[in-house]
Amino acid sequence: MTDVVATTPGLYPLPDWAKDDLSDLKGHQKHDLIDGDEDAAVADAYGDVRAEFVADQRDAGLDRIVEGQGRWDDMLAHPLTVHDSVETGGIVRYYDNNNFYRDPRVVGDLTASGDVADELSAAADLLGDGDALQAVLPGPYTLADLASDEHYGDEAEFLDAVGEFLAGEVAAFPAHETLFLLEPSYVTNAPGDDLNELASETIDRVAGATDADVVVQTYWEAFEEKAYAHLMDADVDAVGFDFVAADRDVNLECINELGTADDIALGLVDGQNTLVEDPETVAERVDWVHDQIPAQTFETTYVTPNTETFYLPVNKHRAKLSVLAEAAEIAAGDADAPETEVEA
Numbered sequence: 001m002t003d004v005v006a007t008t009p010g011l012y013p014l015p016d017w018a019k020d021d022l023s024d025l026k027g028h029q030k031h032d033l034i035d036g037d038e039d040a041a042v043a044d045a046y047g048d049v050r051a052e053f054v055a056d057q058r059d060a061g062l063d064r065i066v067e068g069q070g071r072w073d074d075m076l077a078h079p080l081t082v083h084d085s086v087e088t089g090g091i092v093r094y095y096d097n098n099n100f101y102r103d104p105r106v107v108g109d110l111t112a113s114g115d116v117a118d119e120l121s122a123a124a125d126l127l128g129d130g131d132a133l134q135a136v137l138p139g140p141y142t143l144a145d146l147a148s149d150e151h152y153g154d155e156a157e158f159l160d161a162v163g164e165f166l167a168g169e170v171a172a173f174p175a176h177e178t179l180f181l182l183e184p185s186y187v188t189n190a191p192g193d194d195l196n197e198l199a200s201e202t203i204d205r206v207a208g209a210t211d212a213d214v215v216v217q218t219y220w221e222a223f224e225e226k227a228y229a230h231l232m233d234a235d236v237d238a239v240g241f242d243f244v245a246a247d248r249d250v251n252l253e254c255i256n257e258l259g260t261a262d263d264i265a266l267g268l269v270d271g272q273n274t275l276v277e278d279p280e281t282v283a284e285r286v287d288w289v290h291d292q293i294p295a296q297t298f299e300t301t302y303v304t305p306n307t308e309t310f311y312l313p314v315n316k317h318r319a320k321l322s323v324l325a326e327a328a329e330i331a332a333g334d335a336d337a338p339e340t341e342v343e344a
Contacts, residue, residue, distance in 0.1 A: 003300045004286065006328035007064035008057075009180050009217050009240075009271075010136035011308030013317050014070055018049045033073040033102065036082030036115055046071050047122065054126045060321035063328065064134035064178050067123035073101075075308070076138040076182060077146045079169065080104035082115050089148065095188060095220065097272075097311070104147045110161050112168030124174045132177035139183035139216060140166050140202040141191060156198055163202030170209035179214045180240075180265075181206060182308075186231070187221040187246070196230040204234040213237040213300070215265045219307045222250035229258055237300075240265030243289060244306035245272075252292050264289075264298045267306030268327075269320050274312060276319045282327035287334055303328045 014022070025042050026033070038046075053068030072078035075094050080086045081101070085108030091100045116137065124133050138146070140163040149158040170179065181203065191199040207214040216231065217240035223231075231239065238261050241251045254260075268285045269277055286303060303324055309317045 002290070002298045004328045004332040005063045005300055005302045006324040007062055007134055007178070007180075007302055007304055008066055008321070008324070009182055009219075009304060009308055010066040010069045011072060011075060011310045012053050012068040012070065013310045013312055013314050014049060015052060015314050018045060018070070021045050034071050034078075034082060035088075036113070050119070050123055051126055054123060056318055057321060058128070058131065060318070061325035061329075062321060063325075064132050065123070065127060066134045066136050067119050069119075069136065071119065074104070075099065075101050075310075076142060076184075077101045077104050079113070079116055079138065079166070080106065080143060080147050083110065083113055084108070085110055085151070086147075092146075095184060099311075101146070106147055106149050106151050106158070108151055110165035112165065112172060114169070114172050116169055117172035117174070120176065121174045133175070134178040134180060135170070135173050135176045135210075135212070136180045136182065137166060137169065137206070139181035139186065140206055141195075141199045142183045142185035145185035145189055156195065159195065159198055159202055163205050166206045167209040170206055173210065176210070176212050179207070179210050179212045181214065181216050181236075183216050183218050184220055184307075186216075186227060187218045187223055187242075190224040190227040191230075193226070196227055197233075199227070200230040200234045203231070203236065207234065207236050213263070215240055215263070215302060217265055217267075217304070218242060219267055219271075220245050222247040223254045225254060225258070228254045232258060232260070237261055238263035238265050238302060240267060240302065240304065242267040242306040243285065244268065244270045246306075255293055256295065260296065262298065263300040263302070265302035265304055267304055269303075269305045269324055271305035271307035271309045271320075272311045274316045276316060277323050277327075279323050279326035279330060282323060283330035283334065286327070286331040301331070303331065
């Protein structure tokens with residue numbers, strides 16, 4: 001029997017009112033984006049956004065509550081673009097889509113900043129009894145892949161430093177139930193033979209900085225077998241697979257041939273498509289994936305969108321939060337139901 005948990009990888013779309021207010025407060029040029037030194041009026045506006053994000057998740061009935069990352073102008077690059085040892089360079093395409101971020105050029109030693117910890121503490125203050133906080137960070141391999149190193153001078157040394165930086169960030173987090181490390185680069189630009197072992201080790205180091213359950217969430221593409229095999233050496237509680245956009249057969253082949261963690265995260269709701277799925281259909285997808293992995297029973301199955309949802313209109317995003325919660329409830333009921341003998 002598996003515990004089915006409805007959650008998200010964060011990075012939510014800003015409400016229209018917030019876009020208008022923040023445009024007036026911040027401006028909308030590159031130099032007006034968040035750099036970690038925003039004034040009180042901007043901070044208050046993001047506080048209101050955070051409160052709305054938390055309320056939306058509680059209303060939907062999600063099992064884990066994320067902060068929502070409303071301040072993350074640069075998507076997964078955010079923890080570096082607000083760092084004192086980083087200068088922001090030119091605009092870079094965010095993977096293979098029409099979003100862009102400022103190139104974080106690391107020019108000095110990376111030490112823990114506490115920026116994300118402050119966001120999480122503010123979110124924790126908004127939770128009620130029974131709510132469970134989920135932290136979200138870019139994984140170390142992805143964050144290093146999105147950045148430019150102008151200080152360390154060696155790819156392995158830079159990845160190691162990014163891992164140490166993120167571990168320091170996690171150590172400052174308030175109490176949280178789950179940590180999602182988002183690692184799209186792990187599948188879209190897999191580590192080569194020279195970095196495979198280190199990439200796994202840096203994820204392990206970040207995971208070791210928390211007592212929470214750690215999920216390494218990938219999306220857009222399927223795993224390369226060698227990279228996946230090395231990832232299995234990391235001490236994480238779950239690996240997340242994209243079952244919407246990625247080649248599901250390739251991911252299932254990795255799982256069935258090499259095994260996976262005790263828990264699993266399933267990207268089953270499309271984070272980039274405005275079509276709102278039917279909860280029953282999503283629950284059936286949970287059962288289908290379980291059926292395709294006959295050698296393993298999972299302690300926890302996380303049901304998530306396959307990507308961040310900031311691509312969506314707010315109303316579609318909210319609708320998909322409710323779909324996730326309802327689908328997880330249906331799937332959990334199916335898992336609890338006794339097996340019945342089917343007549344021939």
